[in-house]
Amino acid sequence: xxxxxxxxxxxxxxxxxxFGETRxxxxxxxxxxxxxxxxxxxPNGAGKTTAVRVLATLLRPDGGTARVFGHDVVTEAxxxxxRVSLTGQYASVDEDLTGTENLxxxxxxxxxxxxxxxDRAAAxxxxxxxxxxxxxxxxxxxxxxxxxIDIAASILNTPDLLFLDxxxxxxxxxxxxxxxxxxxxxxxxxxxxLLTTQYLDEADQLAGRIAVVDHGRVIAEGTPxxxxxxxxxxxxxxxxxxxxxxxxxxxxxxxxxxxPVQLAADPVxxxxxxxxxxxxxxxxxxxxxxxxxxxxxxxxxxxxxxxQPSLDEVFLALTDHPAVxxxxxxxxxxxxx
Amino acid sequence: xxxxxxxxxxxxxxxxxxxxxxLATVLAPGARPxxxxxxxxxxxxxxxxxxxxxxxxEQLFDVTAFxxxxxxxxxxxxxxxxxxxxxxxxxxxxxxxxxxxxVMITMYTGVGLxxxxxxxxxxxxxxxxxxxxxxxxxxxxxxxxxxxLAALVILGLGLVLGFRPAGGVVGVAAGIGLLVVFSFAxxxxxxxxxxxxxxxxxxxxxxxxxxxxxTFLSNVFxxxxxxxxxxxxxxxxxxxxxxxxxxxxxxxxxxxxxxTMWLLVWSAGFVLVFGTLTMYRYNRR
Numbered sequence: 002x003x004x005x006x007x008x009x010x011x012x013x014x015x016x017x018x019x020f021g022e023t024r025x026x027x028x029x030x031x032x033x034x035x036x037x038x039x040x041x042x043x044p045n046g047a048g049k050t051t052a053v054r055v056l057a058t059l060l061r062p063d064g065g066t067a068r069v070f071g072h073d074v075v076t077e078a079x080x081x082x083x084r085v086s087l088t089g090q091y092a093s094v095d096e097d098l099t100g101t102e103n104l105x106x107x108x109x110x111x112x113x114x115x116x117x118x119x120d121r122a123a124a125x126x127x128x129x130x131x132x133x134x135x136x137x138x139x140x141x142x143x144x145x146x147x148x149x150i151d152i153a154a155s156i157l158n159t160p161d162l163l164f165l166d167x168x169x170x171x172x173x174x175x176x177x178x179x180x181x182x183x184x185x186x187x188x189x190x191x192x193x194x195l196l197t198t199q200y201l202d203e204a205d206q207l208a209g210r211i212a213v214v215d216h217g218r219v220i221a222e223g224t225p226x227x228x229x230x231x232x233x234x235x236x237x238x239x240x241x242x243x244x245x246x247x248x249x250x251x252x253x254x255x256x257x258x259x260x261p262v263q264l265a266a267d268p269v270x271x272x273x274x275x276x277x278x279x280x281x282x283x284x285x286x287x288x289x290x291x292x293x294x295x296x297x298x299x300x301x302x303x304x305x306x307x308x309q310p311s312l313d314e315v316f317l318a319l320t321d322h323p324a325v326x327x328x329x330x331x332x333x334x335x336x337x338x
Numbered sequence: 339x340x341x342x343x344x345x346x347x348x349x350x351x352x353x354x355x356x357x358x359x360x361l362a363t364v365l366a367p368g369a370r371p372x373x374x375x376x377x378x379x380x381x382x383x384x385x386x387x388x389x390x391x392x393x394x395x396e397q398l399f400d401v402t403a404f405x406x407x408x409x410x411x412x413x414x415x416x417x418x419x420x421x422x423x424x425x426x427x428x429x430x431x432x433x434x435x436x437x438x439x440x441v442m443i444t445m446y447t448g449v450g451l452x453x454x455x456x457x458x459x460x461x462x463x464x465x466x467x468x469x470x471x472x473x474x475x476x477x478x479x480x481x482x483x484x485x486x487l488a489a490l491v492i493l494g495l496g497l498v499l500g501f502r503p504a505g506g507v508v509g510v511a512a513g514i515g516l517l518v519v520f521s522f523a524x525x526x527x528x529x530x531x532x533x534x535x536x537x538x539x540x541x542x543x544x545x546x547x548x549x550x551x552x553t554f555l556s557n558v559f560x561x562x563x564x565x566x567x568x569x570x571x572x573x574x575x576x577x578x579x580x581x582x583x584x585x586x587x588x589x590x591x592x593x594x595x596x597x598t599m600w601l602l603v604w605s606a607g608f609v610l611v612f613g614t615l616t617m618y619r620y621n622r623r
Contacts, residue, residue: 057462082466089462093459106386110383112371127561128364159366
């Protein structure tokens with residue numbers, strides 16, 4: 002890889018940006034090593050997209066500095082642009098145009114001649130499984146195909162740094178897996194990827210390091226393992242048959258596990274962390290004990306699972322506030338299972 | 339998810355499985371081509387506008403049907419009263435309604451830009467290492483074709499209805515040329531509003547507020563000498579008045595150098611002022 006870069010792909014210090022009264026970035030520091038996938042993890046409105054837009058030269062920061070491969074994103078924007086690509090959260094291709102037309106258009110804008118642009122477009126469409134759909138307007142593509150053409154458009158010039166802003170939000174599991182495979186292939190060829198996501202499991206699957214972002218700040222940073230161990234090794238999720246038994250169940254769990262128990266918005270659901278440092282039993286043994294204590298107390302449990310902490314739980318542990326509004330929280334729990 | 343097909347029998351083979359080898363071939367970094375020239379990039383963006391017309395031909399409605407309605411409506415509404423007969427009025431009125439229609443169509447540049455930004459495609463354009471104004475210049479290139487089409491539709495209808503320009507083919511072509519120059523320049527007003535206003539609707543609203551007085555308070559429909567003095571003062575400085583006077587001149591075979599000069603000054607001014615404002619906003623969003 003002659004263009005593989007070493008050192009830091011992104012260095013940001015104290016980035017701030019406000020929109021009117023809203024402080025989208027409240028002083029973000031980032032250090033992204035080149036050649037890796039780096040995850041920005043956080044709920045909607047945390048400032049992830051604003052951070053990406055500043056780093057991709059789309060938005061000027063109010064304060065702080067950011068360099069991409071050593072080039073300042075404000076004063077050397079053109080140098081940065083020649084090395085990065087952005088796949089935004091919304092359409093970053095023209096929906097009215099066909100797959101081929103979109104890629105040829107962008108290839109021409111990157112300086113390829115007409116025949117070279119056509120060859121490049123055809124090769125990318127083939128590699129992304131879109132040959133059949135190449136002459137159809139992008140607005141007729143499925144969600145998964147849309148994401149693929151978006152990413153194909155972003156790697157036309159094999160960028161040194163690729164920004165992916167929530168690449169799998171709204172995708173079905175199979176399409177999400179396809180995107181993950183593509184991201185892995187992209188990074189294995191030397192491109193650095195900055196990925197934003199709301200899903201811990203996605204960051205876990207792809208990212209070498211993660212920065213957890215909340216209210217425009219990085220509140221935790223580390224490898225996925227480090228982040229998870231900071232909130233305990235697992236979480237038990239319980240659903241009771243009878244909502245009236247929940248207070249009693251909470252008490253039993255608290256005594257059995259010796260940890261605080263969270264009451265979810267769903268009146269029959271409870272969650273609790275297990276396997277935290279300082280307890281004598283491992284996560285599964287603790288969970289088993291909790292379950293038998295519940296049975297002894299006569300509490301009927303319809304659904305019981307032991308899983309990784311969800312993003313919500315990581316957030317709760319780090320910030321003492323949930324990551325997502327209560328009505329969306331059950332989806333998060335589902336996703337974490 | 340249905341990937342490319344709807345029936346279950348042939349759906350399985352079309353499921354996309356990312357293959358490491360196929361991806362490896364497209365991910366191998368090649369030599370970076372030199373960046374395209376300013377004109378090259380603008381023309382490429384112009385090509386995008388053409389492709390959009392090809393895929394969404396309905397958008398030509400406002401450059402074909404709208405001008406036809408304008409010509410027919412005003413020719414028969416005012417013709418008898420103002421000039422004795424519609425045919426007589428048309429000799430005076432056709433260059434004016436051509437200007438009115440085309441200048442009104444320029445507002446779609448702002449609407450189109452606003453829609454593009456709303457959808458997110460401009461984020462990608464703005465991260466490309468190309469000459470910054472090229473996306474907008476290319477967009478206006480595409481619009482210029484629409485202006486020419488509208489002008490030709492009006493001319494064709496005018497000829498059918500009895501418009502007989504004394505300037506001949508050369509005079510008419512020169513007139514349309516002046517109109518295109520002015521419209522290109524005037525489009526930059528709308529790119530600016532397309533960038534600063536939040537929604538398509540507000541762009542439309544502002545456009546109408548500017549365009550109605552600009553086109554009606556001019557020499558398009560009637561001779562300004564019958565208007566009160568304060569209105570004449572406005573009509574006189576209105577760039578649309580200069581444009582109509584210049585085009586009437588060339589189309590009737592007697593050019594109006596003063597109006598033509600003012601028209602070019604106005605055009606240069608629009609590009610300079612609104613082009614600069616547009617690019618300032620475009621770079622700083």
